[in-house]
Amino acid sequence: MRTGQSDEFLSKTKWERFQVLIMGPVMNMLLALVLTVAVLYGGIDVPAYEDQPPVVGVVMMNSAAERADIRPGDRIVSVAQRSVKTWEEFFIAIGGRPNREVSIEILRDGKILNRRVTPDTATGQARIEYGEIGVFPNVHPHLLAISPGEPGERGGLKIGDVILAVEGKPILFHSDFREVIASHPDKPMMVSVLRDGSSLTLSVTPRHKGSIGYLGVTPVDETKSIKPSAVEAVTMSLKRNAQYAGLIFQTIWGLITRETSPKQLMGPLGIAQLSGESAQLGWMALISLMASISLNLGLLNLLPIPILDGGHIFIMALEGLARRDFSTRIKEKMLLAGFVVLMMLMVTVIYNDLTRISWIERLMPWR
Known part of the structure; x- marks a missing residue:
């Protein structure tokens, strides 16, 4: 209600009211800017592939990408007519479209091909749904540490080993390896690793730890420090x-x-x-x-x-x-x-x- 008092909001000019109204959102955005500066200046580790061109390294079996005939070696050019230059941009573009058909342009053998893909729905932190088509860069976790006397060491795993696959299934991230280990208590599994430039396959058997399997190894993803x-x-x-x-x-x-x-x-x-x-x-x-x-x-x-x-x-x-x-x-x-x-x-x-x-x-x- 307007009372006519000179200091009340509605008695101000439109320009003065605009300045008051805009300052709240502006301060929110400035706070976001300052907090991000603080995080970055403190130094962060990011996935090594994040700023790399999105060249498909692995296509998961029975995935949306496989159904759309996207193959390893394809260079993803655009998603929904929007150019993507890095893996980060690609994951952001696909993540916002679960169960929504989208046009993806790929470069294969010098030719631009168009694929219609419907991203599957995946669940992330706090069970938030996001889109995923099942393509990833050619990356694998490596072992940062191995506990003495545990199944990992007894099975022949060594620090620095790059985990390629388990039972023939590609392992792309450390979380994949942890999930497989957890689901194999007291069950032998064949682990393919890359060591000193050579591939070899080892048989390891996670032991029971509570209700899950445990190897006593610390897998980490390839990252770079900024x-x-x-x-x-x-x-x-x-x-x-x-x-x-x-x-x-x-x-x-x-x-x-x-x-x-x-x-x-x-x-x-x-x-x-x-x-x-x-x-x-x-x-x-x-x-x-x-x-x-x-x-x-x-x-x-x-x-x-x-x-x-x-x-x-x-x-x-x-x-x-x-x-x-x-x-x-x-x-x-x-x-x-x-x-x-x-x-x-x-x-x-x-x-x-x-x-x-x-x-x-x-x-x-x-x-």
């Missing part, structure tokens, strides 16, 4: 946040065009669960998550939905175009519409959060 200067950290932070912002807007547009599933959205319960998982990984992972949340809040608050800061700015812009202020009644109706949209969105994300909690999901017979 330790930028302060200026480089700022530049990298700007670039990363710009990429994430583009991904956020792409997701929003995908929701509007129905190319992105609402199941990918996360609410307060999901954020709390993801925060707990990130905290277990260390402070850097938690700070990175905080930066991502802050950027999301800043950008989402700029959406032209009445009741949000962006909605108020949108209404002022319409008033500027109309060269008059709207009546209180019209503004109330616009704000009510915005409130309904936000409530629908809130119900959706909370429902998504609940379905990611196993015991609650079991109470939903329709799922």
Whole structure:
């Protein structure tokens, strides 16, 4: 309600009100920028293949890529008519399209080929769904440490061994190897390794440790360390946040065009669960998550939905175009519409959060 007091919000000029409204989202984005700079300046380890061209090294059996005739050696050129130059860009592009058919261009023998692929749905941290077609770079984990007297050492494994496959199934990441070990308690398995440039196959038998198998080895993925200067950290932070912002807007547009599933959205319960998982990984992972949340809040608050800061700015812009202020009644109706949209969105994300909690999901017979 407008009282006419000189210090109240509605008594200010449109420019002054715009400055007040825009500062919240701007501070959110600045916080994301600063937190990302702090993480980068402290030094981080990233997958060695992350910034490499997406040349297919492995195609998983019975995967979406295999069904679409994508083969090892193919160079992925674009996803959904958007150029991808690195594996990181490719995984981001595919990750946002679970169960949604997408066009993928590949380069094979000097020719550009088009493939229609429907990414399978995979589940990551906090049971968040993402798309995956089953192609990966030609990477394998190596053994960083081996416990004396444990099955790994007795089976002939050595520090530095590169794990190629188990029982003929390719091992791409350390998590793959850990899963196989855990599922083979007291069961011999054939492990193919690369040692000093030569391939060999060893028979090892994980022992029981609780209810899972245990070898006594520490597999790690191939990574590279990044330790930028302060200026480089700022530049990298700007670039990363710009990429994430583009991904956020792409997701929003995908929701509007129905190319992105609402199941990918996360609410307060999901954020709390993801925060707990990130905290277990260390402070850097938690700070990175905080930066991502802050950027999301800043950008989402700029959406032209009445009741949000962006909605108020949108209404002022319409008033500027109309060269008059709207009546209180019209503004109330616009704000009510915005409130309904936000409530629908809130119900959706909370429902998504609940379905990611196993015991609650079991109470939903329709799922």
